[in-house]
Amino acid sequence: MAEEWVWSTNEEEFYMNPHDSREAAVEEGTGECEACEDSSFYVGRVVSLKLSDLSIKSGERVIDDCIERAFERVGEAQENWADSIKPDEIKDLDNRIRELLDRWADDHKNHPSFFAVEDVEQILVTLPEEVAE
Numbered sequence: 001m002a003e004e005w006v007w008s009t010n011e012e013e014f015y016m017n018p019h020d021s022r023e024a025a026v027e028e029g030t031g032e033c034e035a036c037e038d039s040s041f042y043v044g045r046v047v048s049l050k051l052s053d054l055s056i057k058s059g060e061r062v063i064d065d066c067i068e069r070a071f072e073r074v075g076e077a078q079e080n081w082a083d084s085i086k087p088d089e090i091k092d093l094d095n096r097i098r099e100l101l102d103r104w105a106d107d108h109k110n111h112p113s114f115f116a117v118e119d120v121e122q123i124l125v126t127l128p129e130e131v132a133e
Contacts, residue, residue, distance in 0.1 A: 005019050006025055007028060009038055018046045047117065050111055067082050
């Protein structure tokens with residue numbers, strides 16, 4: 001996927017019409033700033049997001065939830081059952097959770113319709129001086 005770029009006048013709300021290049025975003029932002037008499041704007045690189053990018057559930061948190069739930073159901077009888085889970089098994093669970101979330105979002109067309117913006121930089125605009133009459 002080719003890089004896309006956006007611009008903003010306030011560094012928080014980037015316009016939803018990405019440009020194919022940084023230069024094109026800078027050109028549009030410069031034109032808008034000159035028209036509105038703003039002295040700067042921000043440009044940044046678009047980062048597409050998948051549902052799994054937004055999840056806080058990791059394999060470790062899922063196992064912790066299961067341990068807590070097991071304790072609620074059977075008390076101390078569950079003690080130590082998860083101690084044998086290895087770090088690579090947790091990593092495998094992380095990957096499976098991400099895959100499951102993204103496959104579900106693909107099936108139901110529920111991936112985020114928004115994007116993140118990274119590599120943000122401020123662009124200063126030299127405004128033309130008004131011509132004295």
